[in-house]
Amino acid sequence: MSTEYGNDTPGGPGGPGGGAGFKKRIRVDQQLIADLVPAGARVLDVGCGDGALLYHLSHFKGADARGIEINRARVAACLNQGLSVIQGDAEVELRDYPTGSFDCVVLSQTIQAVGDPKGTLETLLRIGNRAVVSITNGGYWRNRVRFALGGRVPFPDDPGESWYDTANIHPCTIRDFVGLADEMGIKIEKCFAVRASGATREVYPWSAAANLFAVQAVFVLGWRSAPSEAG
Amino acid sequence: MGPRTGAAGADGMANDTGPQGTGGVTIDPHTLPGEFVTLAVEAPLDLDSGARLGPINVAYTTHGTLNADKSNAILICHALTGDQFVCGTHPITKRPGWWDTTVGPGKPLDPDRYFLICPNLLGGCMGTTGPSETNPATGKPWGLDFPVITIGDMVNVQKLLVDHLGIGQLFSVVGGSMGGMQVLDWAARFPERVFSVMPIATALRTSAQNIAHHEVGRQAVMADPDWCGGRYQEEGKRPHRGLAVARMGAHITYLSETALTRRFGRSLQARDRVTYGFEADFQVESYLRHQGITFVDRFDANSYLYITRAMDYFDMVEEHGGVATEIFAGTNVRFGVISFTSDWMFPTAENREIVKALNGVGANVSFVEIETDHGHDSFLMDVADYHRVIRGFLEGAAELRGEAGP
Numbered sequence: 001m002s003t004e005y006g007n008d009t010p011g012g013p014g015g016p017g018g019g020a021g022f023k024k025r026i027r028v029d030q031q032l033i034a035d036l037v038p039a040g041a042r043v044l045d046v047g048c049g050d051g052a053l054l055y056h057l058s059h060f061k062g063a064d065a066r067g068i069e070i071n072r073a074r075v076a077a078c079l080n081q082g083l084s085v086i087q088g089d090a091e092v093e094l095r096d097y098p099t100g101s102f103d104c105v106v107l108s109q110t111i112q113a114v115g116d117p118k119g120t121l122e123t124l125l126r127i128g129n130r131a132v133v134s135i136t137n138g139g140y141w142r143n144r145v146r147f148a149l150g151g152r153v154p155f156p157d158d159p160g161e162s163w164y165d166t167a168n169i170h171p172c173t174i175r176d177f178v179g180l181a182d183e184m185g186i187k188i189e190k191c192f193a194v195r196a197s198g199a200t201r202e203v204y205p206w207s208a209a210a211n212l213f214a215v216q217a218v219f220v221l222g223w224r225s226a227p228s229e230a231g
Numbered sequence: 232m233g234p235r236t237g238a239a240g241a242d243g244m245a246n247d248t249g250p251q252g253t254g255g256v257t258i259d260p261h262t263l264p265g266e267f268v269t270l271a272v273e274a275p276l277d278l279d280s281g282a283r284l285g286p287i288n289v290a291y292t293t294h295g296t297l298n299a300d301k302s303n304a305i306l307i308c309h310a311l312t313g314d315q316f317v318c319g320t321h322p323i324t325k326r327p328g329w330w331d332t333t334v335g336p337g338k339p340l341d342p343d344r345y346f347l348i349c350p351n352l353l354g355g356c357m358g359t360t361g362p363s364e365t366n367p368a369t370g371k372p373w374g375l376d377f378p379v380i381t382i383g384d385m386v387n388v389q390k391l392l393v394d395h396l397g398i399g400q401l402f403s404v405v406g407g408s409m410g411g412m413q414v415l416d417w418a419a420r421f422p423e424r425v426f427s428v429m430p431i432a433t434a435l436r437t438s439a440q441n442i443a444h445h446e447v448g449r450q451a452v453m454a455d456p457d458w459c460g461g462r463y464q465e466e467g468k469r470p471h472r473g474l475a476v477a478r479m480g481a482h483i484t485y486l487s488e489t490a491l492t493r494r495f496g497r498s499l500q501a502r503d504r505v506t507y508g509f510e511a512d513f514q515v516e517s518y519l520r521h522q523g524i525t526f527v528d529r530f531d532a533n534s535y536l537y538i539t540r541a542m543d544y545f546d547m548v549e550e551h552g553g554v555a556t557e558i559f560a561g562t563n564v565r566f567g568v569i570s571f572t573s574d575w576m577f578p579t580a581e582n583r584e585i586v587k588a589l590n591g592v593g594a595n596v597s598f599v600e601i602e603t604d605h606g607h608d609s610f611l612m613d614v615a616d617y618h619r620v621i622r623g624f625l626e627g628a629a630e631l632r633g634e635a636g637p
Contacts, residue, residue: 066595075599079620082627084565086586086598096590 026052028198029134032218033106036132036190037061041103044068044128046090047110051078058083066102068093091120097127107133109216111177112168121184121221130189131221139173139211140196174217178205181221190220258529260351260358263322265292265315267358270391279544282378286367289392290358291315291350294334295342297398302632304398305340305625306389307349308406308413311481311538312530314357317349323529332613339621340405348396352413353388354380354538356531363464363531373533375461380537382409382545386416393424400424402632403625407431407610408577409538412545415585418564419547427565427628429621432574432610434581435555435588436546441576444484445539448477452532461533474532475523482522487573487606491515555584556591565631566596567624569617571609597624 026034030053037043040062045054048067051074057063067085069075078085086093090107091114105128107120112135114120124131137143143154153163153171161168172180174193181188191205193214200218203210210217261267267290275285292315297304307317309329316322318334334340340347351359354377362377369376393401404417404425411433418428452458455473459466483491495515499505502512511517551557566589570582579600589596601617603609609617 064595072600072602076601076616076620079567079597079599079627080623082623082630084595084597084627086590086596087600088583088586088598093590096587098591098593101593 026056028194028200029216029218030056030108032192032194032200033108033132033134034061036218036220037063037104037106039063042101043104043106044097044102045106045108046094046124047108047113048074048078048083048085049108050074051081051083051085053106053108054078054083054085055081091115094120094123094127099126100129102128104128104130104132107131109134109136111135112170112172114170117170118180118184121180121186125186125221125223129222132218133177133221134216134218135172135174135177136168137174137193137211137214137217138171139175140215141212144212174211174214175206177217177219181205181219185224187222187224188219189222190218192218194218258323260290260356263290263316263358265290265358267291268392268395270388270395276384276387276391278378278384279381280379284360284378284384287353287360287388287391288358288364289350289360289388290355291348291392292317293349294318294347295345297346297396301398302400302402303344304346304348304393304396304401306393306401306404306417307334307340307347308389308404308410308417309349309352310406310408310410311542312478312526312535313410314355314529315349315351315359316357317347321529324525330611332611333618333621339618339625345402345625348392350389350392352385352538354385354534354541356534359388361531362461362533362537372462372464374464375533377533377537380541382412382416382541383420385541386413386420389413389417390421390424400426403427403429403628405429405431405621406433408433408607409542409545411577412437412542415547415558418562418566419558422559422562422564425564426632427567427625429567429569429624430582430585431569432571432577432582432607433585434577435548435558435584437542437544438581441484442543444481444576445543447480448539449536451476451480452536455532458532461536463532469527470532471527474527474530474535475520477535478526478530479519479523482519484576485606485608487575487604489573489604490606490608493604494518555588558588559594560592562589562592562594564594565628566594567620567628568596568598569610569620570598570600571605571607571617572600572602573604574607574609576607 034056042064043057045067048054048069054065054067057065068090069085070089075085075087105124111117111133146154188205191203192200193203193210194200194216196215269286269288271285271287275283278284313329316328318328318331321328336343351357354361356363362373366373404414406414411430414428414430417425452470452473455470457463457468458470463470498514500511500514500517505512511520547558548555568582568585570579586596586598599620603614605612
């Protein structure tokens with residue numbers, strides 16, 4: 001398996017997924033996540049938005065899929081589709097779940113918006129046997145150019161956002177995230193880089209090329225060894 | 232004025248005579264439309280108080296058709312002052328039933344799709360056994376000889392009815408406020424008999440504030456000399472003044488300050504200036520008096536005492552050793568919990584306690600707080616977001632159960 005990022009192959013790692021018609025419904029990183037979730041798994045999608053991933057998981061992967069979302073209108077949209085979603089603040093709600101409740105906990109484009117990313121990661125891996133986390137890569141070359149030449153803090157998610165109104169209060173690069181995982185004793189089982197074109201590829205987590213060329217990354221996380229207390 | 236409730240809503244301003252009204256109309260509930268059945272005939276029901284009660288009459292209505300595999304039955308649990316006339320025209324008030332906004336063809340609880348069962352609860356006064364019915368042992372009205380009942384007792388009677396109808400597993404049990412307490416009790420004690428539940432604007436336990444409001448209501452009833460120590464039926468009287476005051480006080484708790492301000496503000500009732508007296512100068516006074524007057528026409532004072540008491544005693548957490556997560560441990564029931572932003576009787580925080588208890592055992596639960604300014608009564612109203620959520624939840628549950636549905 002290539003650890004270099006740069007020679008994109010079409011398709012991505014996950015196989016057929018939900019079929020081309022349904023791929024339009026979900027973002028590239030969500031499709032990648034959907035492909036990583038085993039069929040029939042118990043999945044919690046933290047910050048599930050309008051439920052696109054949940055819908056996909058429950059209808060095409062036979063998953064027992066649940067969600068948490070803070071935005072009232074989005075929760076209502078999820079419930080209207082018959083999805084199981086709780087309106088609430090992820091950092092508060094997650095505490096209530098018992099250890100090992102889920103096969104997989106998904107935190108899609110949300111870790112940078114929580115107040116305590118480290119505590120959140122710990123909780124994800126307490127209530128789930130695996131965590132799938134996607135981030136926006138602050139190390140993407142365009143962001144570097146914006147910062148180096150423009151002299152402005154870049155916000156790759158939404159160029160219209162400013163430092164004072166972005167939800168992503170903890171911006172990070174792939175390398176930053178991998179460093180935190182390393183420090184916490186979290187094992188990165190898989191790391192995928194997503195390019196601006198939407199092409200995805202599994203990469204070596206410390207890959208400098210991935211940190212430069214990927215707009216997003218998706219990580220599959222587990223504990224390096226079973227933790228004594230958190231497990 | 233915004234959306235209206237069913238029976239609870241005002242249909243206009245009252246006359247100015249104060250809350251005493253006409254003194255109420257004595258109705259014979261057995262002449263009302265709907266179904267009647269006598270249950271607990273062979274073996275009386277063991278009540279939570281230790282007393283035994285039986286046989287028990289249950290008055291109920293059904294809407295829609297039970298399908299061949301009996302998989303489309305939904306039990307609707309009514310609240311404190313509701314009854315079995317959930318939709319259509321109420322036979323006594325001649326106004327829409329208490330949940331006509333939500334129950335009916337094309338509405339979220341649709342009889343064209345579901346078989347809807349709505350019983351009058353134990354202790355009620357619309358034909359189900361309660362304090363105004365005749366005590367078979369004495370041939371006189373029960374009055375205060377009627378045993379004190381609980382939410383659990385009400386649910387046990389509902390279960391007898393569901394057994395009687397031959398339905399193994401209800402597709403859903405739905406109800407708001409005290410109806411939501413029955414819903415939760417169904418899920419906790421008979422999880423194998425329900426596929427999904429929707430507890431709406433409710434709580435795992437009755438708060439001190441709600442017990443306090445209930446006590447004011449009960450004291451108003453008992454302070455009325457026509458209450459006669461609970462034996463008013465034998466004395467040929469009705470404590471309509473006390474019951475009307477109880478209703479007026481309770482009605483305030485169902486609304487919100489925003490709703491009252493929007494609807495009435497400080498507007499005067501059919502006059503240009505205040506009268507410097509104690510007539511209903513303000514529209515809001517007139518409205519409340521009207522609520523009191525119309526209520527006594529359809530409700531029994533002793534039923535009010537018994538049912539509020541049942542609500543006071545409701546505490547699922549205490550029943551499970553003070554550990555909320557024990558209540559639904561191991562449940563396979565699918566839960567849809569709904570609260571309303573302006574509800575101060577069963578605020579979102581109390582509904583969240585239900586969600587927390589369910590998350591603690593990894594139960595399948597959905598929760599949404601609907602934004603309205605109609606207060607607790609929101610659960611009776613035609614709120615588009617709310618109705619979409621009810622529909623979505625039931626359709627999702629039906630899909631999970633593997634039913635195409637009609």
